[in-house]
Structures are given as C-alpha cells and as structure tokens.
Amino acid sequence: MTNPKSSNRLEQEKHLKWVPLVKMRVSEVAQRDFRQYRADHLAADMDLEQLGNPTVNERDGHFFVMDGQHRVAAYKQWIGDSWITQELQCWAYVGLTEQEEAEYFLKLNDTLGVKAMEKFRVSVRAGREIETDIDRIVRAQGLHIASDKNEGSVGAVGTLRRVYSRSGAGVLARTLGIIRDAYGTPGLDAPVIEGIGYLCGRYNGQLDASVAVQKLGGVQGGVNGLLGLAEQQRARTRAPRGQCVAAAAVDIINRGRGTKKLPSWWADDTQ
Numbered sequence: 001m002t003n004p005k006s007s008n009r010l011e012q013e014k015h016l017k018w019v020p021l022v023k024m025r026v027s028e029v030a031q032r033d034f035r036q037y038r039a040d041h042l043a044a045d046m047d048l049e050q051l052g053n054p055t056v057n058e059r060d061g062h063f064f065v066m067d068g069q070h071r072v073a074a075y076k077q078w079i080g081d082s083w084i085t086q087e088l089q090c091w092a093y094v095g096l097t098e099q100e101e102a103e104y105f106l107k108l109n110d111t112l113g114v115k116a117m118e119k120f121r122v123s124v125r126a127g128r129e130i131e132t133d134i135d136r137i138v139r140a141q142g143l144h145i146a147s148d149k150n151e152g153s154v155g156a157v158g159t160l161r162r163v164y165s166r167s168g169a170g171v172l173a174r175t176l177g178i179i180r181d182a183y184g185t186p187g188l189d190a191p192v193i194e195g196i197g198y199l200c201g202r203y204n205g206q207l208d209a210s211v212a213v214q215k216l217g218g219v220q221g222g223v224n225g226l227l228g229l230a231e232q233q234r235a236r237t238r239a240p241r242g243q244c245v246a247a248a249a250v251d252i253i254n255r256g257r258g259t260k261k262l263p264s265w266w267a268d269d270t271q
Contacts, residue, residue, distance in 0.1 A: 017092040019056060019063045022084045024072060027057070027064040027101045034069060042074030051075065053089055055104070057096040066093075066101050102126035117147050120157040134160050137169055141176045143188070156190035163197035167204075174200045178209055182217035192223060195230065195245020202246070203262055215253045226252065237266070
C-alpha cells in the first residue's frame with residue numbers, strides 16, 4: 001500500500017466504486033459469521049440512504065467484502081432475482097492480500113464492539129502471533145476454538161488470552177490438559193480455565209498433573225462440585241471467582257495427601 005504522506009494530498013487508499021453484485025464475494029478471512037436474521041431485518045426495513053457503503057477489496061477478478069456482508073445480502077433480498085444485473089456503490093481497495101483484509105477487519109472493529117470469538121478467529125486468519133499460538137496450543141490438546149458446546153469446544157477466548165498473557169504457553173497447555181482429563185468438555189468454561197490457570201501458574205513446579213486430574217475428577221459433582229466449593233470460598237473471602245476456583249482446587253488436591261500438600265492458596269495470594 002502506498003504512503004499517503006508522500007503526496008501533497010492526503011488521499012485514502014479506498015475509493016467509491018460501482019461494483020457488480022455478481023462479482024462480489026465474502027472474504028473468508030475478514031468477516032464474522034453470517035447471520036441470516038440480520039440480513040432479513042435489514043431487507044425488511046430497507047433504507048438505501050441508511051444502508052451505507054460496504055467495503056470491498058478487488059483481487060483475482062472479484063470484489064471481496066471486508067465490511068458489510070449482511071448489507072450486501074439484504075440488498076440482494078430486497079431487489080429480488082434481478083440482483084445479478086445490479087451494482088452497489090462500495091468503498092473499494094485494490095490488491096490487498098487476504099492477511100491485509102483480515103487486518104482491515106480487526107482495525108475497523110476495534111471500535112465496533114465485535115464479539116470476542118469473531119475477532120479471535122479473524123486474528124488467527126491474519127496470523128497475529130498471540131492468537132495463532134493460543135489456537136496451536138488448544139489444538140495440541142485435541143481441542144478446538146468454537147462457540148458451540150460440541151465435544152472439545154473451547155469458547156472462552158478472552159480467558160485463554162488472559163492465562164496465556166499472565167503465565168505463558170506452557171501453563172495454558174497444562175491448564176487445558178488437566179481440565180480436559182478431569183472434566184472433559186463441561187469443564188472448558190471461563191471460570192474453570194481461569195481458576196486452573198491460576199493453579200498451574202502458581203504451583204508450576206510443585207503440581208503433579210496426574211494427581212490433579214485424579215483428585216479434581218473425583219470430586220463429588222464433577223466440575224459443578226468444584227464450582228460449588230469455589231462459591232463457598234467466594235462468599236467467605238469476596239475474592240475474584242477465578243482465584244476462588246484455584247483455592248477450591250488446592251483444597252481438593254490436598255485431601256488425604258499428608259505431608260505432600262500444596263501450600264494454601266490464601267497463604268500466598270499475590271497472583
């Protein structure tokens with residue numbers, strides 16, 4: 001991309017252009033998941049003055065939508081079958097790479113309140129270092145990033161990022177491995193990941209993962225039993241929920257271990 005400061009005019013890289021709808025494609029790397037109900041809502045109350053101009057990138061003979069896929073779909077629905085002969089005025093870039101398309105989406109949506117999951121997915125497609133490494137760690141544990149509740153799905157991307165930023169890749173991997181083996185998919189929710197992340201981060205050299213899995217997995221009620229004990233800690237201490245999960249996990253792991261107990265969480269709550 002050229003530097004606008006090299007000219008006597010501060011000129012944007014994008015320009016308004018009439019784009020044939022039939023040549024438009026949705027960028028696979030730079031758009032959130034399509035929601036039909038959003039397109040239906042726009043089409044039912046179509047106002048061309050309020051529609052705004054979608055943003056596209058011209059490459060490989062097509063125009064890839066980077067912002068406005070729901071508006072484009074609504075426009076097609078509103079026009080009907082004749083949409084294949086119509087054009088729509090768009091802000092158009094020329095020759096961006098797929099990675100640049102994804103970066104455009106992320107920069108735009110820093111101010112638009114895009115859901116964390118959608119931003120995470122696009123960050124991985126854009127090759128951003130932290131998100132890409134987190135995705136690698138999750139996959140290495142036989143899991144995957146997804147917002148559904150299917151087997152092996154992890155949707156708490158904000159929590160994954162916090163654990164990673166706080167304690168590093170190794171702790172995040174160990175955290176997910178312990179939760180997976182102790183509780184399976186039901187345990188892969190934000191409070192548990194946060195709490196076991198604290199646990200693994202603080203006791204990294206002392207914690208035996210196999211013992212942790214055995215003890216945590218054997219608690220009455222499974223992951224709900226852990227969360228119930230954490231709520232008791234929270235009511236007593238008013239500490240953040242993640243730390244209370246960690247404290248409850250320490251108590252569970254220490255049961256019946258004699259002199260091999262971990263130090264109490266509250267004895268050193270500097271995390």
